Amino acid sequence: MDSAHIGELVLSEQQIQQGVEIVADKLNSQFSEAVIITVVPGGILFTADLVRKLKFAIKMDYISCPHTPGDSRKWVTGYLEYPFGRGINFQWDVSDIASLYARVQSKAPDVVYLPLESKSYTVGDSVATQTQFIVQSPDGYLFRFCEDVI
Structure with a gap:
Protein backbone atom coordinates (compact mmCIF):
# COMPACT_ATOMS: atom_id res chain seq x y z
CA MET A 1 0.00 0.00 0.00
CA ASP A 2 1.37 3.39 -0.96
CA SER A 3 -0.42 6.73 -0.72
CA ALA A 4 0.67 10.36 -0.75
CA HIS A 5 -0.98 10.78 2.66
CA ILE A 6 -0.28 7.39 4.25
CA GLY A 7 3.00 6.16 2.81
CA GLU A 8 4.24 2.60 2.57
CA LEU A 9 2.77 -0.25 4.59
CA VAL A 10 5.25 -0.99 7.39
CA LEU A 11 3.43 -3.71 9.34
CA SER A 12 0.65 -6.00 8.18
CA GLU A 13 -2.62 -6.23 10.08
CA GLN A 14 -1.54 -9.67 11.33
CA GLN A 15 1.79 -8.32 12.61
CA ILE A 16 0.01 -5.50 14.43
CA GLN A 17 -2.42 -7.94 16.07
CA GLN A 18 0.49 -10.15 17.13
CA GLY A 19 2.11 -7.10 18.72
CA VAL A 20 -1.14 -6.23 20.49
CA GLU A 21 -1.34 -9.78 21.89
CA ILE A 22 2.26 -9.66 23.15
CA VAL A 23 1.81 -6.30 24.88
CA ALA A 24 -1.60 -7.27 26.33
CA ASP A 25 -0.26 -10.58 27.71
CA LYS A 26 2.65 -8.80 29.38
CA LEU A 27 0.45 -6.07 30.88
CA ASN A 28 -2.18 -8.59 32.04
CA SER A 29 0.49 -10.58 33.86
CA GLN A 30 1.92 -7.54 35.66
CA PHE A 31 -0.92 -5.16 36.47
CA SER A 32 -4.31 -5.10 38.16
CA GLU A 33 -4.96 -1.47 37.19
CA ALA A 34 -3.26 1.16 35.04
CA VAL A 35 -3.55 4.48 33.24
CA ILE A 36 -3.18 3.98 29.50
CA ILE A 37 -1.81 7.04 27.71
CA THR A 38 -1.80 7.07 23.93
CA VAL A 39 -0.30 9.47 21.42
CA VAL A 40 -2.94 10.81 19.04
CA PRO A 41 -3.60 10.66 16.26
CA GLY A 42 -1.17 7.83 15.41
CA GLY A 43 -1.43 5.56 18.45
CA ILE A 44 -5.19 5.54 18.93
CA LEU A 45 -5.93 2.53 16.71
CA PHE A 46 -3.28 0.36 18.37
CA THR A 47 -4.49 1.51 21.79
CA ALA A 48 -8.11 0.72 20.91
CA ASP A 49 -7.10 -2.83 19.95
CA LEU A 50 -4.94 -3.15 23.06
CA VAL A 51 -7.47 -2.02 25.69
CA ARG A 52 -10.02 -4.55 24.40
CA LYS A 53 -7.54 -7.30 25.37
CA LEU A 54 -6.76 -6.01 28.88
CA LYS A 55 -8.29 -7.86 31.81
CA PHE A 56 -7.90 -5.19 34.49
CA ALA A 57 -9.26 -1.76 35.36
CA ILE A 58 -7.93 1.11 33.27
CA LYS A 59 -8.20 4.86 32.97
CA MET A 60 -7.26 6.50 29.71
CA ASP A 61 -5.68 9.75 28.61
CA TYR A 62 -3.88 10.99 25.52
CA ILE A 63 -1.04 13.17 24.35
CA SER A 64 -1.49 15.07 21.09
CA CYS A 65 1.34 14.97 18.57
CA PRO A 66 0.18 16.72 15.37
CA HIS A 67 2.90 15.65 12.93
CA THR A 68 0.97 13.46 10.53
CA PRO A 69 1.64 13.68 6.79
CA GLY A 70 -0.68 15.62 4.53
CA ASP A 71 -1.71 19.20 3.97
CA SER A 72 -2.50 20.02 7.60
CA ARG A 73 -0.55 22.53 9.67
CA LYS A 74 2.59 21.04 11.17
CA TRP A 75 4.65 21.85 14.25
CA VAL A 76 7.60 19.56 13.60
CA THR A 77 10.59 21.34 15.10
CA GLY A 78 13.27 18.86 14.05
CA TYR A 79 13.98 15.64 12.23
CA LEU A 80 12.30 12.53 13.63
CA GLU A 81 15.37 10.51 14.45
CA TYR A 82 16.36 8.41 17.45
Whole structure:
Protein backbone atom coordinates (compact mmCIF):
# COMPACT_ATOMS: atom_id res chain seq x y z
CA MET A 1 0.00 0.00 0.00
CA ASP A 2 1.37 3.39 -0.96
CA SER A 3 -0.42 6.73 -0.72
CA ALA A 4 0.67 10.36 -0.75
CA HIS A 5 -0.98 10.78 2.66
CA ILE A 6 -0.28 7.39 4.25
CA GLY A 7 3.00 6.16 2.81
CA GLU A 8 4.24 2.60 2.57
CA LEU A 9 2.77 -0.25 4.59
CA VAL A 10 5.25 -0.99 7.39
CA LEU A 11 3.43 -3.71 9.34
CA SER A 12 0.65 -6.00 8.18
CA GLU A 13 -2.62 -6.23 10.08
CA GLN A 14 -1.54 -9.67 11.33
CA GLN A 15 1.79 -8.32 12.61
CA ILE A 16 0.01 -5.50 14.43
CA GLN A 17 -2.42 -7.94 16.07
CA GLN A 18 0.49 -10.15 17.13
CA GLY A 19 2.11 -7.10 18.72
CA VAL A 20 -1.14 -6.23 20.49
CA GLU A 21 -1.34 -9.78 21.89
CA ILE A 22 2.26 -9.66 23.15
CA VAL A 23 1.81 -6.30 24.88
CA ALA A 24 -1.60 -7.27 26.33
CA ASP A 25 -0.26 -10.58 27.71
CA LYS A 26 2.65 -8.80 29.38
CA LEU A 27 0.45 -6.07 30.88
CA ASN A 28 -2.18 -8.59 32.04
CA SER A 29 0.49 -10.58 33.86
CA GLN A 30 1.92 -7.54 35.66
CA PHE A 31 -0.92 -5.16 36.47
CA SER A 32 -4.31 -5.10 38.16
CA GLU A 33 -4.96 -1.47 37.19
CA ALA A 34 -3.26 1.16 35.04
CA VAL A 35 -3.55 4.48 33.24
CA ILE A 36 -3.18 3.98 29.50
CA ILE A 37 -1.81 7.04 27.71
CA THR A 38 -1.80 7.07 23.93
CA VAL A 39 -0.30 9.47 21.42
CA VAL A 40 -2.94 10.81 19.04
CA PRO A 41 -3.60 10.66 16.26
CA GLY A 42 -1.17 7.83 15.41
CA GLY A 43 -1.43 5.56 18.45
CA ILE A 44 -5.19 5.54 18.93
CA LEU A 45 -5.93 2.53 16.71
CA PHE A 46 -3.28 0.36 18.37
CA THR A 47 -4.49 1.51 21.79
CA ALA A 48 -8.11 0.72 20.91
CA ASP A 49 -7.10 -2.83 19.95
CA LEU A 50 -4.94 -3.15 23.06
CA VAL A 51 -7.47 -2.02 25.69
CA ARG A 52 -10.02 -4.55 24.40
CA LYS A 53 -7.54 -7.30 25.37
CA LEU A 54 -6.76 -6.01 28.88
CA LYS A 55 -8.29 -7.86 31.81
CA PHE A 56 -7.90 -5.19 34.49
CA ALA A 57 -9.26 -1.76 35.36
CA ILE A 58 -7.93 1.11 33.27
CA LYS A 59 -8.20 4.86 32.97
CA MET A 60 -7.26 6.50 29.71
CA ASP A 61 -5.68 9.75 28.61
CA TYR A 62 -3.88 10.99 25.52
CA ILE A 63 -1.04 13.17 24.35
CA SER A 64 -1.49 15.07 21.09
CA CYS A 65 1.34 14.97 18.57
CA PRO A 66 0.18 16.72 15.37
CA HIS A 67 2.90 15.65 12.93
CA THR A 68 0.97 13.46 10.53
CA PRO A 69 1.64 13.68 6.79
CA GLY A 70 -0.68 15.62 4.53
CA ASP A 71 -1.71 19.20 3.97
CA SER A 72 -2.50 20.02 7.60
CA ARG A 73 -0.55 22.53 9.67
CA LYS A 74 2.59 21.04 11.17
CA TRP A 75 4.65 21.85 14.25
CA VAL A 76 7.60 19.56 13.60
CA THR A 77 10.59 21.34 15.10
CA GLY A 78 13.27 18.86 14.05
CA TYR A 79 13.98 15.64 12.23
CA LEU A 80 12.30 12.53 13.63
CA GLU A 81 15.37 10.51 14.45
CA TYR A 82 16.36 8.41 17.45
CA PRO A 83 15.92 9.15 20.28
CA PHE A 84 12.53 10.54 19.24
CA GLY A 85 11.60 11.99 22.62
CA ARG A 86 14.77 13.84 23.46
CA GLY A 87 14.05 17.16 25.04
CA ILE A 88 10.54 16.18 26.12
CA ASN A 89 9.88 15.93 29.84
CA PHE A 90 6.49 14.93 31.26
CA GLN A 91 5.71 15.47 34.95
CA TRP A 92 3.26 13.64 37.18
CA ASP A 93 2.44 14.70 40.74
CA VAL A 94 1.89 11.51 42.74
CA SER A 95 1.21 10.41 46.29
CA ASP A 96 3.36 7.78 48.01
CA ILE A 97 6.33 8.30 45.71
CA ALA A 98 8.50 5.95 47.78
CA SER A 99 6.23 2.99 46.94
CA LEU A 100 6.10 3.95 43.27
CA TYR A 101 9.89 4.22 43.12
CA ALA A 102 10.29 0.85 44.85
CA ARG A 103 7.94 -0.71 42.27
CA VAL A 104 9.89 0.79 39.37
CA GLN A 105 13.16 -0.40 40.92
CA SER A 106 11.78 -3.94 41.28
CA LYS A 107 10.18 -4.16 37.81
CA ALA A 108 12.48 -2.09 35.53
CA PRO A 109 15.52 -0.64 37.32
CA ASP A 110 17.31 0.12 34.04
CA VAL A 111 14.79 2.83 33.11
CA VAL A 112 15.69 5.03 36.10
CA TYR A 113 17.34 8.16 34.71
CA LEU A 114 17.50 10.13 37.97
CA PRO A 115 17.27 8.20 41.27
CA LEU A 116 14.88 9.22 44.03
CA GLU A 117 15.94 12.51 45.60
CA SER A 118 14.61 15.53 47.44
CA LYS A 119 15.03 18.82 45.63
CA SER A 120 14.08 22.37 46.61
CA TYR A 121 12.96 25.01 44.12
CA THR A 122 12.45 28.74 44.56
CA VAL A 123 8.85 29.69 43.80
CA GLY A 124 8.33 33.42 44.08
CA ASP A 125 9.34 34.39 47.62
CA SER A 126 9.15 30.88 49.05
CA VAL A 127 10.86 27.51 48.65
CA ALA A 128 9.03 24.35 47.57
CA THR A 129 10.58 20.96 48.26
CA GLN A 130 9.69 17.83 46.33
CA THR A 131 10.76 14.23 46.35
CA GLN A 132 11.26 13.15 42.75
CA PHE A 133 12.71 10.63 40.33
CA ILE A 134 12.87 10.41 36.55
CA VAL A 135 12.57 7.43 34.21
CA GLN A 136 13.51 7.42 30.53
CA SER A 137 11.64 5.57 27.81
CA PRO A 138 13.56 3.76 25.06
CA ASP A 139 12.69 6.67 22.75
CA GLY A 140 14.28 9.22 25.09
CA TYR A 141 11.16 10.68 26.71
CA LEU A 142 11.70 11.68 30.36
CA PHE A 143 8.91 10.99 32.85
CA ARG A 144 9.35 12.90 36.13
CA PHE A 145 7.36 11.72 39.12
CA CYS A 146 7.24 14.06 42.12
CA GLU A 147 5.54 14.49 45.47
CA ASP A 148 5.42 17.70 47.50
CA VAL A 149 7.18 17.52 50.84
CA ILE A 150 4.94 19.08 53.46
